[in-house]
Amino acid sequence: MATTLKDIAQATGVSLTTVSRVLNRDPSLSVGTATRKRIFATAAQLNYQKMPASPEEIKPRPQKIALVQWYSKSREQDDLYYMAIRMGIEQCSQQHQLEVIRVFQNNLTQLTQPVDGVIAVGKFSADQVQLLRTLTANLVFVDDDQFAAGFDSVITDFKLAVQQVVAVFLKQQRRDIGLIYGTETTTDGQRQIHDPRQIAFKETLTAQQLYRPEFTFQSDFTNQGGYRAMQQALTTLGDQLPHAFFVANDPMATGALKALQKAQIAVPQRVSLFSFNDTVLAKYVYPELSSVHVATELMGCTAVKLLCSRFQKKRPPQRVELGTQLIMRASTNLESE
Incomplete structure (x- = not known):
């Protein structure tokens, strides 16, 4: 025995x-x-x-995934949009019993052990995509459309959101509409990112014969970037300043609002402002900012679910486009006029 x-x-x-x-x-x-x-x-x-x-x-051994954030830790603190996506990934990963290894600023040297999958958040060049591909075949991109390259992608429907914002302004009889948008490059400097909101804005207003290129101002996606862009608009346009501005994200919008207030231009009475992303910043300024709400946590969780489905079986790449919601606040409330 x-x-x-x-x-x-x-x-x-x-x-x-x-x-x-x-x-x-x-x-x-x-x-x-x-x-x-x-x-x-x-x-x-x-x-x-x-x-x-x-x-x-x-x-079974917990599956390990790398959460590759293209922003640094400090930059993420300034742009809560990407932080919210990361938190959505981490919360959903915990539910699926995945071990998450954080990698900031696309610094893959931080990875000291093999991983079963990668969720890449932000924007990446072709070289960076191929480098990520060498880590694992299980690769999902969030906020970067890499579907044509053969990878799962989770993105936002920018075009419809912009059309809806323009419709709000037109309903308020504000036909002179300005834009403050941003530009960025990937961390390796190999790819310049064209703001999809700017593209949708131009297409939407051109279709209605309302597009005015002199009403559009480019900067970076920061509070100071929005402040500088609005100051430039005030200086160059003077009394011809548009009665409505669409701003590409909340940090830029808070900067633009500060510039208008410094110039003693009433919001929303003289200029109506509409922002994008709807982070907590939109509610902590006066007047509170109307903003396009992006389902950031859902974007992160959707990426986790796509990755889990890849663990289970081979399949063709998927592209998931999530809708948005307009959140109306005081920066577009014209009842006091």
Whole structure:
């Protein structure tokens, strides 16, 4: 008959529980070195063979994923949009029992161990995409449409959102509409990112013969970028300043609002403002900013679900485009006019 743990316990005079924990190398067990040696020696002498675990007892290794954020930690603090996406990924990963390894500013040297999948958040050049591909075949992009390159992508429907914002302004009889938008490049400087909101804005207003290129101002996606762009608009346009502005994100919109207030231009009475992303920033300024709400946490969770489906079976790439919602606040409330 095969030797059992009970046989070893009787031969050593040690409890069955202690024998089991010693042979399973339980690091939390406090037992003397001599007792450990006696148990292992007796097990070897009696030719003890550990029984394989049943399928119910076998716990699979948690799958590890790399969450590659193209922003640095400090930059993420300034742009809560990408932070919210990351938090959505991490929360949903916990639900699916995935171990997440954070990588900031696309610095893959931070990865010191193999991963089963990658969720890449932000914008990436062709070279960066191929480098990520060398890590794993299970790759999902968030806020970057890499579907044509053969990868799962989770993006936002910018075009419809912009059309809806323009419709709000036109309903308010504001036909002179300005734009403040941003430009960025990937962390390796190889790809310039064209703001899809600017493209949709131009197409939408051109179709209605309302597009005025002199009413559009380019900057970076920061509070100071929005402030500088609105100051430029005030300087160059003077009394011809549009009665409505669409601003590409909340940090820029808060900067633009500051510039208008410094110039003593009333919002929304003289200039109506509509922002994009609807982070907490939109509610912590006065007047509160109307903003396009983007389902950032859902974007992150959708990416996790796409990755999990890739773990289960091979399939063609998928492109998921999520809708938005207009959140109306005081920066477009014209009832006081």
